[in-house]
Amino acid sequence: MAASVCRVGSTVGRALAKSRSPILLSLRRGQASVSYAQSLLGAPETRLTALDNGLRVASEETGHATCTVGLWISAGSRYESEKNNGAGFFLEHMAFKGTKNRPQTELEQQVESMGAHLSAYTSREHTAYYMKTLAQDLPKEVSFEAEIEQQRGVVLRELEEVENNLQDVCLDMLHATAFQGTPLGNSVLGPSDNARTLTRQDLVDYVNSHYKAPRIVLAAAGGVNHDELVTLAKSHFSGVSFEYEGDAIPVLSPCRFTGSEVRMRDDGLPLAHIAIAVEGAGAASPDIVPLMVANSIIGSYDLTYGGGKHLSSRLARLAVEEKLCHSFQAFHSSYSDTGLMGIYFVTDKERIEDMMHWSQNAWMNLCTTVTESDVARGKNALKASLVGQLNGTTPICDDIGRHILNYGRRIPLAEWDARIDAVTPRMVRDICTKYIYDKCPAVAAVGPIEQLPDYNRMRSAMYWLRF
Amino acid sequence: MCLKCETCKASSDWYDISNHDIVGFSYLLEQLINNINKNLFNQGCKRFFAILTLNSNVPHEGIRLAHTDVKIPDFSDYRRNEVIDPKKSSQESSDSRRAFSYLLTGASTVVGVYMAKTVVTQFVSSMSASADVLALSKIEIKLSDIPEGKNMTFKWRGKPLFVRHRTEKEIATEVAVNIAELRDPQHDKDRVINPRWVIVLGVCTHLGCVPIANAGDFGGYYCPCHGSHYDASGRIRKGPAPLNLEVPYYEFPDDDTVIVG
Numbered sequence: 001m002a003a004s005v006c007r008v009g010s011t012v013g014r015a016l017a018k019s020r021s022p023i024l025l026s027l028r029r030g031q032a033s034v035s036y037a038q039s040l041l042g043a044p045e046t047r048l049t050a051l052d053n054g055l056r057v058a059s060e061e062t063g064h065a066t067c068t069v070g071l072w073i074s075a076g077s078r079y080e081s082e083k084n085n086g087a088g089f090f091l092e093h094m095a096f097k098g099t100k101n102r103p104q105t106e107l108e109q110q111v112e113s114m115g116a117h118l119s120a121y122t123s124r125e126h127t128a129y130y131m132k133t134l135a136q137d138l139p140k141e142v143s144f145e146a147e148i149e150q151q152r153g154v155v156l157r158e159l160e161e162v163e164n165n166l167q168d169v170c171l172d173m174l175h176a177t178a179f180q181g182t183p184l185g186n187s188v189l190g191p192s193d194n195a196r197t198l199t200r201q202d203l204v205d206y207v208n209s210h211y212k213a214p215r216i217v218l219a220a221a222g223g224v225n226h227d228e229l230v231t232l233a234k235s236h237f238s239g240v241s242f243e244y245e246g247d248a249i250p251v252l253s254p255c256r257f258t259g260s261e262v263r264m265r266d267d268g269l270p271l272a273h274i275a276i277a278v279e280g281a282g283a284a285s286p287d288i289v290p291l292m293v294a295n296s297i298i299g300s301y302d303l304t305y306g307g308g309k310h311l312s313s314r315l316a317r318l319a320v321e322e323k324l325c326h327s328f329q330a331f332h333s334s335y336s337d338t339g340l341m342g343i344y345f346v347t348d349k350e351r352i353e354d355m356m357h358w359s360q361n362a363w364m365n366l367c368t369t370v371t372e373s374d375v376a377r378g379k380n381a382l383k384a385s386l387v388g389q390l391n392g393t394t395p396i397c398d399d400i401g402r403h404i405l406n407y408g409r410r411i412p413l414a415e416w417d418a419r420i421d422a423v424t425p426r427m428v429r430d431i432c433t434k435y436i437y438d439k440c441p442a443v444a445a446v447g448p449i450e451q452l453p454d455y456n457r458m459r460s461a462m463y464w465l466r467f
Numbered sequence: 468m469c470l471k472c473e474t475c476k477a478s479s480d481w482y483d484i485s486n487h488d489i490v491g492f493s494y495l496l497e498q499l500i501n502n503i504n505k506n507l508f509n510q511g512c513k514r515f516f517a518i519l520t521l522n523s524n525v526p527h528e529g530i531r532l533a534h535t536d537v538k539i540p541d542f543s544d545y546r547r548n549e550v551i552d553p554k555k556s557s558q559e560s561s562d563s564r565r566a567f568s569y570l571l572t573g574a575s576t577v578v579g580v581y582m583a584k585t586v587v588t589q590f591v592s593s594m595s596a597s598a599d600v601l602a603l604s605k606i607e608i609k610l611s612d613i614p615e616g617k618n619m620t621f622k623w624r625g626k627p628l629f630v631r632h633r634t635e636k637e638i639a640t641e642v643a644v645n646i647a648e649l650r651d652p653q654h655d656k657d658r659v660i661n662p663r664w665v666i667v668l669g670v671c672t673h674l675g676c677v678p679i680a681n682a683g684d685f686g687g688y689y690c691p692c693h694g695s696h697y698d699a700s701g702r703i704r705k706g707p708a709p710l711n712l713e714v715p716y717y718e719f720p721d722d723d724t725v726i727v728g
Binding site: 086159160162163169172173176177180181182185187189190191192193253254255256257258260262264279337338438439 | 533534535536537539541542543550552553554555556557558561565
């Protein structure tokens with residue numbers, strides 16, 4: 001009796017699920033309403049249109065009640081020079097402060113009354129300004145007329161704040177040393193000198209040379225209508241210029257990677273933050289998927305993980321059994337033509353040497369003995385994380401913006417899935433060997449790092465004599 | 468933050484440091500100390516003693532620059548030519564750079580190992596026999612100095628060496644001896660290279676005395692200690708000695724000289 005009720009219930013539920021009504025889906029509590037393969041194929045398509053001036057408009061109508069809309073611009077600290085390093089970050093603070101037509105208070109009131117969130121971020125190659133709101137009228141242009149002096153203080157305060165976030169400090173120093181002498185080595189925040197001396201003219205110059213229509217994407221996700229969005233874009237953004245002064249189109253030159261190290265020793269800090277990385281693959285490189293799978297095999301860990309010594313990543317298991325670290329994560333930051341693939345870990349000052357040894361050991365295993373089951377596990381973990389990250393309109397919108405800037409199109413989950421499925425253990429081994437084996441790493445360390453081995457020892461651990 | 472001068476007990480007021488947007492603790496301390504000194508002086512304290520007790524949440528007093536102010540130095544002076552240009556990827560040249568380094572290391576290792584081997588051999592071989600000892604190990608004898616029938620004794624390796632110029636009669640006698648009768652059977656031709664010359668060690672095989680030449684019952688040598696008789700070939704014929712006189716290694720580079728040893 002109970003079984004037949006369940007059967008009826010599940011059939012009804014399945015039928016309702018096909019109609020994609022969110023309320024009725026709850027009748028299928030406890031069972032997956034759509035299979036993974038179905039969900040991949042059923043994902044809504046991202047529509048892309050380009051305006052006459054080159055500005056691209058992309059959106060995905062996901063059926064959510066809210067939406068995120070924003071501008072993704074191909075500008076960042078990589079485009080800055082020593083003199084104006086930090087301009088992009090400064091600019092980010094000038095955003096949302098009012099326009100000629102609407103003063104700041106009015107803009108804020110409007111935004112607050114809508115219940116919307118304005119947000120922005122600057123990274124080395126991208127800048128984004130976006131707003132999360134109900135699926136209603138979207139905000140107009142972003143303005144930079146605001147009071148620069150006021151923002152100067154804010155920026156300096158933020159510089160001070162960031163010093164407490166040792167993960168950011170460590171990874172910034174990693175970039176600074178790995179890409180020394182190149183624009184990728186510049187931090188997004190810029191030096192404090194620049195924060196004190198940048199003028200309005202510097203910011204205006206920055207905007208004029210980088211905020212050009214072909215490098216801007218208006219992306220939206222959620223309950224948006226693509227045609228409506230295009231109309232809005234035409235009316236507000238047709239004026240964005242696409243010509244450069246003096247035809248000086250900034251071309252990104254390759255950035256040289258230098259195997260090197262930087263140590264910021266401070267024995268007063270409680271924990272050591274250390275990152276070791278090799279040069280990785282650029283966003284458009286075909287090697288990126290096997291490298292992402294490789295990173296999933298190493299995985300991540302921190303003290304809150306409940307798996308204990310049953311965690312599947314070997315390094316995580318060792319971290320628990322030998323109490324090697326407080327946390328670690330394998331990361332891959334990819335830029336347009338290069339990247340940094342590495343492991344970042346936070347550990348006690350007495351365990352640094354052991355943790356470094358086992359991290360590099362994990363890399364060597366990837367290059368030599370990675371097995372079928374490791375790769376299968378890595379692939380599954382990667383697929384799960386790719387899907388899991390797209391859990392709201394903002395992550396989806398961000399995904400759209402970044403993909404259009406990096407690849408010129410949105411890469412759908414089904415394609416990621418296919419590319420991940422194509423990875424074999426031999427491929428992982430070969431590609432990891434190509435990027436990791438016997439290469440000079442870049443190392444950045446902050447904190448009580450006396451125990452960190454000498455660079456030559458870390459360099460020697462990048463190969464095994466038995467091979 | 469409250470400060471008190473230890474000497475004159477003048478105290479200062481609270482100093483507000485929250486308005487400083489300077490990143491860098493040393494500048495802060497400098498400012499603070501300047502302010503302290505000014506105030507204490509105004510209050511009549513002549514000795515500028517200020518004890519700073521910092522109520523900071525952080526248990527240490529480190530100084531750290533803003534990390535974005537830290538400049539990675541320019542190492543162009545030390546870079547190889549292929550990686551001087553920051554606008555060129557270092558991947559292309561990485562194989563050749565690595566090959567060069569490994570080649571240099573390999574070659575240095577080989578040279579180093581060879582040098583080590585040489586040094587070690589020199590030290591070990593210093594323990595072997597010295598030149599003067601080696602020089603003593605061979606003796607060169609001019610045979611024309613020894614008349615026929617005469618036995619000459621030389622000191623060689625600390626032992627007496629008998630060189631006997633045999634007559635034809637002696638040779639014939641020794642050759643004709645029946646080996647079966649001998650205690651230590653050895654044919655004469657096995658004991659000499661040139662039958663005219665017998666070269667033996669003058670050490671009696673019994674207990675080591677030196678036999679007397681041209682003595683004894685067999686026309687050879689006689690050991691006076693215990694009465695061992697040797698013949699003209701140095702073989703034991705009578706007496707307590709068990710073995711024949713030892714024949715050392717020798718060679719004749721030419722007819723007139725023999726080198727023994």
